[in-house]
Amino acid sequence: MYRNGKLGMIAGGGMMPVEIIKYCNENNIEIYVVGIESFATDDQLKDAPHSFAKIGEAGKILKAFKNNGVKNIVLAGGIKRPSLKELIPDWEGVKIIARLAIKNISDDGMFRKVIYEIEKRGFKVVGIEDVVPGMMFSEGIYGTVKPSPEDMDDIRRGITVAKALGAVDVGQAVVVQEGMVLAVEAIEGTDMMLSRAATVKKSGKAPVMVKVLKPGQDLRVDLPAIGLLTIEQLKKYGIKGIAVEAGGILLIEREAVIRQADEAGIFIIGVKI
Numbered sequence: 001m002y003r004n005g006k007l008g009m010i011a012g013g014g015m016m017p018v019e020i021i022k023y024c025n026e027n028n029i030e031i032y033v034v035g036i037e038s039f040a041t042d043d044q045l046k047d048a049p050h051s052f053a054k055i056g057e058a059g060k061i062l063k064a065f066k067n068n069g070v071k072n073i074v075l076a077g078g079i080k081r082p083s084l085k086e087l088i089p090d091w092e093g094v095k096i097i098a099r100l101a102i103k104n105i106s107d108d109g110m111f112r113k114v115i116y117e118i119e120k121r122g123f124k125v126v127g128i129e130d131v132v133p134g135m136m137f138s139e140g141i142y143g144t145v146k147p148s149p150e151d152m153d154d155i156r157r158g159i160t161v162a163k164a165l166g167a168v169d170v171g172q173a174v175v176v177q178e179g180m181v182l183a184v185e186a187i188e189g190t191d192m193m194l195s196r197a198a199t200v201k202k203s204g205k206a207p208v209m210v211k212v213l214k215p216g217q218d219l220r221v222d223l224p225a226i227g228l229l230t231i232e233q234l235k236k237y238g239i240k241g242i243a244v245e246a247g248g249i250l251l252i253e254r255e256a257v258i259r260q261a262d263e264a265g266i267f268i269i270g271v272k273i
Helices: 016-026 058-067 091-100 107-120 149-167 190-200 228-236 254-264
Strands: 007-011 031-036 050-053 072-076 124-126 140-142 173-177 180-184 208-211 241-245 267-271
Touching: 007 016, 016 031, 016 072, 031 058, 050 058, 107 124, 140 254, 149 173, 149 180, 149 208, 149 241, 149 267, 173 190, 180 190, 190 228, 228 241, 228 254, 254 267
Parallel strands: 007 031, 007 072, 031 050, 072 124, 208 241, 241 267
Antiparallel strands: 140 267, 173 180, 173 208
């Protein structure tokens, strides 16, 4: 359990920040949150002391943490990579952005440089698993629905393709049916990938989805996550199940996700790669 003083969180959208706040409150971990405007909401962060800042206001964000006695920071929730036109940085943000070469850098490289710039200013960036142990997928089947041997063949094919995609920083997920790759994840996200797969899938055995880490991905930031929305999407588009890389993908709202997957007849499996 996290026991390293007051925790700071930079929060984007989605349920991940909510889960972290809930865990901290249940385990007497002090937390202060800075929500990123246009992504995080007041309702989402209502159970923790918090403030808001724009994505480029690095000085405002770090000053808020310093004023609230924070030394360790966790990054959680979805934040879309901004264009240069969308960035309205403060002076500290200008200095950081100038070092990022944001137009030419990969997402992974950008996140590593952001972590470096934060830690240069006296903070330490920690991973979600360091704060909330057990949120990371482990190896094995979750729930009562199991993949068939044919599903496992598709999973192995999906792992190979998804790892190749990740190596060139394109995406982290694929949909496979009987060895054929129906769709790959790119900047548009999971829902659009599944939608495309549904338009080209064949009759017979249903497709499966595979989600993995990018090779060399920093486990402190931008980890893929599976939650209730994922299961709803799989059901909507006729996907039989999902395989994720154990030790690298996060599971949000575990009990509810497993229950919903079981009810829908969808398998969830963590695979050691």
